[in-house]
Amino acid sequence: MNAALIIDASYFLAAFLFIYGLKRMSSPVTARSGIVVAGWGMVIAVAASFLYTLDVEPEARPLLTTNITLAVIALALGLGWAWWSGKKVAMTAMPQMVALYNGMGGGAAAAIAAIELFGHKAHVGVGLGLAVLGGLIGSISLAGSLIAWGKLDGRIDKTLRLKGLQAINGTLLLVLVAIGAFVVYSHGAVSVGVLAAFFALALFYGVMMTMPIGGADMPVVISLYNAFTGLAVGFEGYVLNNPALMIAGMVVGSAGTLLTLLMAKAMNRSVSNVLFSNFGAAGDEGQGEISGSMKPVDAGDAGINMRYASKVIIAPGYGLAVAQAQHKLYEFVKLLQANDVDVKFAIHPVAGRMPGHMNVLLAEAGVPYDIIYDMEDINGEFKEADVAIVIGANDTVNPAARTNKSSPIYGMPILNVDQAKQVYVVKRGQGKGYSGVENELFFRDNTNMVYGDAQKVMVAMIQAVKSLEGGH
Incomplete structure (x- = not known):
């Protein structure tokens, strides 16, 4: 059995475990086992990625050894930090940890996009377009999730309120779309400065998009960025021709989108209202006088x-x-x-x-x-x-x-x-x-x-x- 067949079979099994694990997470009775099942899927997917080394040409093996070493170091650092922080985190800090992990997923997708775009590796056409889109969404998710983490953790106690803020953010988004379209139209043959500006503006937009949102809406924001991260990962999976990334990203993206819509419905508000309404800015002004008094009891x-x-x-x-x-x-x-x-x-x-x-x-x-x-x-x-x-x-x-x-x-x-x-x-x-x-x-x-x-x-x-x- 050759390496390609083993890799494909491993990715198929990993994708099945992702979906089955997510299904079990839909009930609190089976959620814990669902997380374990999906975790094993991720272990298989990561292990399968190392099998690509079997088909590397001999002249590329010195570079391959360096890359494997870096990958192992990254895995050891990531696993060690996640294990320590997961054991240490208090239940009150769980929301900000989820926000942080969402951001890391978006950042990883943005990093893949950056490597593909700066190295001119993305295929012209759909692949290049998805690399740009994944980089944009991943960068927004990274920056926005970090702001959400800071707000939830009490490190950021300001809610940005500026006159014309929505117009500023709208202009930023149009500029980002224009640069992204230019990159695709130019078949990726653009200067490093243009790409650097694209990623920098995407990160800035993520900050500007999240700073005006108050604490009351943070559950919806976390869910939304979870969906963003999933979509970005799915797009980059297509760019890398990696089925496991594509399936996992689309599953997370669709689940996150559905959850975001359900939560917005539970608040009787649209997602756009959550993102752009400056909810809570006026407090309870105009609510009217409340009759009665608070009555304490032992x-x-x-x-x-x-x-x-x-x-x-x-x-x-x-x-x-x-x-x-x-x-x-x-x-x-x-x-x-x-x-x-x-x-x-x-x-x-x-x-x-x-x-x-x-x-x-x-x-x-x-x-x-x-x-x-x-x-x-x-x-x-x-x-x-x-x-x-x-x-x-x-x-x-x-x-x-x-x-x-x-x-x-x-x-x-x-x-x-x-x-x-x-x-x-x-x-x-x-x-x-x-x-x-x-x-x-x-x-x-x-x-x-x-x-x-x-x-x-x-x-x-x-x-x-x-x-x-x-x-x-």
């Missing part, structure tokens, strides 16, 4: 009330991740269940800072999948709940999205926690959510605020319930 009293409830629904948010309270929360849930309380979790599609953030958080604590429900599956049950407890969520539970047409978040689907008989909101203070909009839920007659760090609040609730049972 954590222990709230816990005892839930102990005697028949049905409790929990709506988690990013604050739960910040406090690392998921383990204590599940300990409290088990106490309630031991007292015949029906407990369920309600997950909003954009809760947290990345898609599936809350599902991963609860899975880490060992919460059974069968008591975790998506918004559309549980929203009708809130009116039957004795208690709804909101832990660290804000905009995703704001009734203004349903009732106040002057609110910036009007029309966004929300969890119907306000329909429960009693609502407890666990919150550090009286601050607003990502959108900068005041939450009407906090002022409702059936709502009480439990102020404090979520982990400390859960400990107080656990102790209060245990005290009713003599500490057992």
